[in-house]
Amino acid sequence: MKISIPQIFSISTKAQFNETALNIFRYQAENCLVYKEFISHLAVKPAEISQVNEIPYLPISFFKTHRVVSDNATEEIVFSSSGTTGMSQSKHFVTDVAVYEDSFNKAFQQFYGIAKDTCILALLPSYLERDGSSLIYMVDALLKQSEHPESGYFLHNHEDLYKRLQERQNSGQKTILIGVTYALLDFLDTYAINFPELIVMETGGMKGKRKEMVREELHNILKAGFGVNFIHSEYGMTELLSQAYSSGNGIFDCPPWMKVVLRDTNDPLTLLEKNQTGGINIIDLANINSCSFIATQDLGRVFPDGSFEVLGRFDNADIRGCNLLVQ
DSSP states (O other), X not given: OXXXXXXXXXXXXXXXXHHHHHHHHHHHHHHOHHHHHHHHHTTOOGGGOOSGGXXXXXETTHHHHSOOOSSSSOOSEEEEOOOOTTOOOOEEEESOHHHHXXXXXXXXXXXXXXXXXXXXXXXOHHHHTSSOOHHHHHHHHHHHHOOOTTOEEOSXXXXXXXXXXHHHHHXXXXXXXXXXXXXXXXXXXXXXXXXXXXXXXXXXXXXXXXXXXXXXXXXXXXXXXXXXXXOEXXXXXXXXXXXXXXXXXXXXXXXXXXXXXXXXXXXXXXXXXXXXXXXXXXXXXXXXXXXXXXXXXXXXXXXXXXXXXXXXXXXXXXXXXXXXXXX
């Protein structure tokens, strides 16, 4: 059984999501050998799974030790996590990169509009300085779509970025600054601007450059430094092909083909009700050629409307390159 990609990105109701999720589960339970073996060890029989809340979630650590794919195609690209020295990297073997492109383009358009109408400034030095970043792949594509000549990357040239922000403020055109957390703070060590219309999007990650801080403290510094009322955030990871976005206060919303549910931290096979705190499980239907049902190492809370908040990490979890802030 093969699920059509248009079917995934045309989901608009809970019923459509659940039906597609069950179909993808059955497909991956048969064709993703790592997931198939994992399920068998749990004594789960895929034919008996009739509800989405019965689907098992593959621990995200499997991406460090296995090739998690659901078809026999050769990978078109391999995304890898950053990690630190001596830490094993997660690898995502993507056999159809066009699905990833569909996913991030449609999600970006849903939350921020068409990229060609937006000036995008990227302050992502640590991602640019390594290979295999799925974030850089996405930002590269969005920059190419942007029709603003001022769009582009800024490595460590903070003076140029400051001048560009001043120009953008005077132009009155829509501008997004997307940056890794420590680099945004480094910029504000020297410069400050009052640019209320600017969308500042932090991707998380101190990468050992600075001490970790609670989200409220971080966002207050960024809001004061850039003169904005809210700090936006992007929640994504190497092992997924979809991203959730926050327009402020650390509350994330998913695109229609992505969903976050919580598991009991003491019993990972038990799902929790909303408004409780637990481990974050993600259903990413765009990840059809890999595994769409991932148990992450993040802790969070899901609200009745399906939005969610990231509260931190499991104590024994590796600190991934794009780790979000402990609250």
